[in-house]
Amino acid sequence: MFIRFPLNLEKVSAKKVSEFIREQLEEAIILKELLSEEQLPSERELAEIFNASRITVREALSQLESKGLIEKRVGAKGGTFILPVTANSHKRTRAEIKRDWEQMLKVFEYRTIIEPEGAYLAAERITAGELELLQSYLDKSMEPECTREWFRALDVKFHLTIAKASGNPYCEAAVRQIRTKINPALDLMPYDEEIRAVNYGIHSEILTALKARDREQSREIMRRHIGNSGEAIYARLVAKG
CATH class of the missing domain: 1.20.120.530 (GntR ligand-binding domain-like)
Structure with missing residues (x-):
């Protein structure tokens, strides 16, 4: 017996690793699991957590920054910090x-x-x-x-x-x-x-x-x-x- 195509199948979608990282971090921010003014781990630490390159992590963080969800700060107390979601609504x-x-x-x-x-x-x-x-x-x-x-x-x-x-x-x-x-x-x-x-x-x-x-x-x-x-x-x- 032959199966009649097409079935209701989804096409293959090649998701970039940076997009995968961005989605997970964005969900955690939107769900308030990462709260305002909390500092994210460094790019090196995030790369280890996600088993990805620092360039890929940097791209994901850049996307989050463009959405107003995080902010990169320089100086002695610099780093990447979560911004208040409601303030940027x-x-x-x-x-x-x-x-x-x-x-x-x-x-x-x-x-x-x-x-x-x-x-x-x-x-x-x-x-x-x-x-x-x-x-x-x-x-x-x-x-x-x-x-x-x-x-x-x-x-x-x-x-x-x-x-x-x-x-x-x-x-x-x-x-x-x-x-x-x-x-x-x-x-x-x-x-x-x-x-x-x-x-x-x-x-x-x-x-x-x-x-x-x-x-x-x-x-x-x-x-x-x-x-x-x-x-x-x-x-x-x-x-x-």
């Missing part, structure tokens, strides 16, 4: 978000499938240590000195911790992918005491459901939270524009 304009809104909608559809189910699983599998972590993120988000950048980082940590607590590595990987896509839009959202209070309230509801091991409630509150987030982004960045 103007590089991702409302026009860009609006232009790509149809694609963003697909990401939100995917999110409404993945994250609520992740919360459902986490309610059964989450550890005491992970519950303590979530509570610490909530507490830190309401501290007076919590900056916009740190607030956004805590939000990401909260969601990624729940995804990890699901005990399903595919779910965790999916949430990382989703947050990488939507964080640039979230970084354009306003930041004030009201925003902090609303975020604290809904995250507290999710945490309470997780502590109670209530799977259905955890899933439902997460679904509501995600829906509200998508509507807020649309109202602020698309409709208002």
Whole structure:
């Protein structure tokens, strides 16, 4: 029996090593795993980490610098430093978000499938240590000195911790992918005491459901939270524009 071609196969795409390095570092920055003012390892150290040449690493860093994600500084305290993503969010304009809104909608559809189910699983599998972590993120988000950048980082940590607590590595990987896509839009959202209070309230509801091991409630509150987030982004960045 012969297979009829063409099947739905992707063409070979030769990705440059520098692009591979750039993608990993950019994801870590967007997901706030590398925070503002943290210093990256030297080019030599990065070359060893990625098993690549220093020229290749330098090319990847140059791409990140052009996006306003890192900054090279000279002098005694020189090096390559992470820039605050929210401070450079103007590089991702409302026009860009609006232009790509149809694609963003697909990401939100995917999110409404993945994250609520992740919360459902986490309610059964989450550890005491992970519950303590979530509570610490909530507490830190309401501290007076919590900056916009740190607030956004805590939000990401909260969601990624729940995804990890699901005990399903595919779910965790999916949430990382989703947050990488939507964080640039979230970084354009306003930041004030009201925003902090609303975020604290809904995250507290999710945490309470997780502590109670209530799977259905955890899933439902997460679904509501995600829906509200998508509507807020649309109202602020698309409709208002």
